[in-house]
Amino acid sequence: MITTLANGEWDDFLTLINDAHKEAETAARKKETNKLLEATDWLRRAKELEIRHSELLKQAERLVRERHESDDTASIGKQANLDSKDSTSTSADFGGKFRADECRAAYLDRERKKGNPLNRVRRSYFKNAAGLTVGITYSSEDRSKSCPWFLNLLDGQFDEAVLLCEITKEAVQVIHLPKTFLDRYGKQMSRGKKGQIKFNVSKRNGHFHLQVPNSVGWIDVTDYTEKGSLICPHLEFV
Numbered sequence: 001m002i003t004t005l006a007n008g009e010w011d012d013f014l015t016l017i018n019d020a021h022k023e024a025e026t027a028a029r030k031k032e033t034n035k036l037l038e039a040t041d042w043l044r045r046a047k048e049l050e051i052r053h054s055e056l057l058k059q060a061e062r063l064v065r066e067r068h069e070s071d072d073t074a075s076i077g078k079q080a081n082l083d084s085k086d087s088t089s090t091s092a093d094f095g096g097k098f099r100a101d102e103c104r105a106a107y108l109d110r111e112r113k114k115g116n117p118l119n120r121v122r123r124s125y126f127k128n129a130a131g132l133t134v135g136i137t138y139s140s141e142d143r144s145k146s147c148p149w150f151l152n153l154l155d156g157q158f159d160e161a162v163l164l165c166e167i168t169k170e171a172v173q174v175i176h177l178p179k180t181f182l183d184r185y186g187k188q189m190s191r192g193k194k195g196q197i198k199f200n201v202s203k204r205n206g207h208f209h210l211q212v213p214n215s216v217g218w219i220d221v222t223d224y225t226e227k228g229s230l231i232c233p234h235l236e237f238v
Contacts, residue, residue, distance in 0.1 A: 010053075011108065011109075011112065011117075013046070013049075014105040014109060015112075016046070017043065017046050017050075017102075017105065018105065018106060018109050020039050020046070021043065021233040022233070024036055024039035024043065025233065027039060050098070050101065051098065054097075054101070054123070057123070099138070099140075099234065100137075100138035100164075102233075102234060103138045103164045103166075103172050103230070103232040104124070104136050104164065106231070106232040106233075107136060107162065107164060107172075107174065107230060108126070108136075110230065116129065117129070118136075124137060125158060128160075132159040132160055132179060133158045133159050133160075134158060134159070134160045134161070134162055135153035135154075135157060135158030135161050135162070136161075136162040136164065137151045137152065137153050137163060137164065137199070138151070138164040138165075138166070138172065139151045139163070139164070139165055139166065139201075140166045141165065141166045141167065146202060147200040147202050148165075148202060149163070149165040149166070149199075149200075149201040149202075150198070150199070150200055150201075151163050151165075151198075151199040151201065152192060152197060152198050152199060153196060153197055153199075154195055154197075155191060155196065155197050156195075159179045159182070160176070160177060160178050160179050161176075161177040161182065161199065162174060162175070162176050162177075163176075163199055163201060164230070165201055165208075167229055170231060170232060170233055170234055171230060171231050171232060172229065172230050173208070173225060173229055173230075174225070174226040174229075174230050175208060175210075175221055175224055175226075176224055176226070177221070177224055181224065185216065185219065188212050188213065188216055189212055190211075190213055202218070207220050207222045208220075208221050208222055208225045209221060
């Protein structure tokens with residue numbers, strides 16, 4: 001039988017990854033070679049474990065769907081395609097899905113320390129203390145486009161959205177769209193062919209804006225944007 005770490009244990013594991021990053025950074029500054037080597041070696045093994053864990057979960061999800069939907073092959077094909085296209089828009093030259101997981105883990109760790117633990121439902125989706133499902137998605141920055149950040153989450157799978165928009169190679173800007181905002185504008189937002197709600201984000205004159213089509217247009221979401229950035233150290237930069 002395939003088993004995975006329980007939510008609490010996995011959260012502890014992700015916290016240890018963040019701690020190891022900090023230890024490695026401290027060791028690098030102090031030129032403590034042995035401690036730096038130990039931390040980076042542990043981080044490499046942790047990264048491999050995260051990847052294997054993610055792949056095992058995907059395989060298990062596919063087998064569950066195959067078991068329950070064996071009489072509907074069309075439905076299986078559609079869902080497998082959705083899962084293969086993760087609900088995260090990332091840059092392939094800067095870590096891809098692994099980078100998204102790093103930033104998501106940093107956000108989850110910070111929220112837990114603030115007394116707001118989020119329990120994993122499936123990749124990118126978590127339950128908060130109020131019982132609402134929070135979709136957490138990440139995007140690297142593409143300065144060549146009018147909307148530098150393009151993010152998406154599966155329609156009908158979340159009540160609130162947390163957008164992690166990369167602003168430097170080791171930090172993201174957090175935009176938290178509450179249920180009240182999505183209840184008001186959610187139905188008017190763009191949807192992709194794969195059933196995903198699109199979040200097109202731009203920054204103008206120091207304010208963050210979200211594009212909603214039809215008669216709404218650009219919405220200033222600065223009130224939902226954290227004042228400071230969230231630091232998300234990357235293994236490649238240790």
